[in-house]
Amino acid sequence: QVQLVESGGGLVQAGGSLRLSCSASASNFGIFGINAVAWYRQAPGKQRELVAAISIGGTTNYADSVKGRFTISRDNAKNTVYLQMNSLKPEDTAVYTCNAGVRGNSGNYYPGNSWGQGTQVTVSS
Numbered sequence: 001q002v003q004l005v006e007s008g009g010g011l012v013q014a015g016g017s018l019r020l021s022c023s024a025s026a027s028n029f030g031i032f033g034i035n036a037v038a039w040y041r042q043a044p045g046k047q048r049e050l051v052a053a054i055s056i057g058g059t060t061n062y063a064d065s066v067k068g069r070f071t072i073s074r075d076n077a078k079n080t081v082y083l084q085m086n087s088l089k090p091e092d093t094a095v096y097t098c099n100a101g102v103r104g105n106s107g108n109y110y111p112g113n114s115w116g117q118g119t120q121v122t123v124s125s
Contacts, residue, residue: 002034002100002114009096009119012088016123020083022098022116034112036103037081039072041094041121051096053109054081061109066092088123096121 038053
């Protein structure tokens with residue numbers, strides 16, 4: 001099972017930026033079809049939603065609500081996936097969690113069983 005550790009959350013004013021990091025153990029990547037990492041977020045009282053995903057080859061997906069503001073990237077040498085968040089809005093406030101899963105040929109992301117512990121992002125107005 002892939003182990004994931006997030007960091008980089010915090011409190012920021014609206015319009016500000018944060019960069020989240022998700023460090024992954026490399027021991028099981030490629031096994032069981034795992035070929036992508038995604039960021040999810042969950043705000044109080046709301047369902048968890050997919051924010052962005054990136055495949056091993058670098059193909060990305062974004063939720064419509066973050067397109068043009070968030071950028072997902074990966075450093076394969078460091079086994080780390082980043083989420084650069086710019087122009088943050090109060091509605092971006094949530095616990096952000098990374099997940100190791102599968103990006104299918106259709107472009108859809110299918111979450112796996114490996115989740116990080118989450119990092120809180122709070123955007124004040």
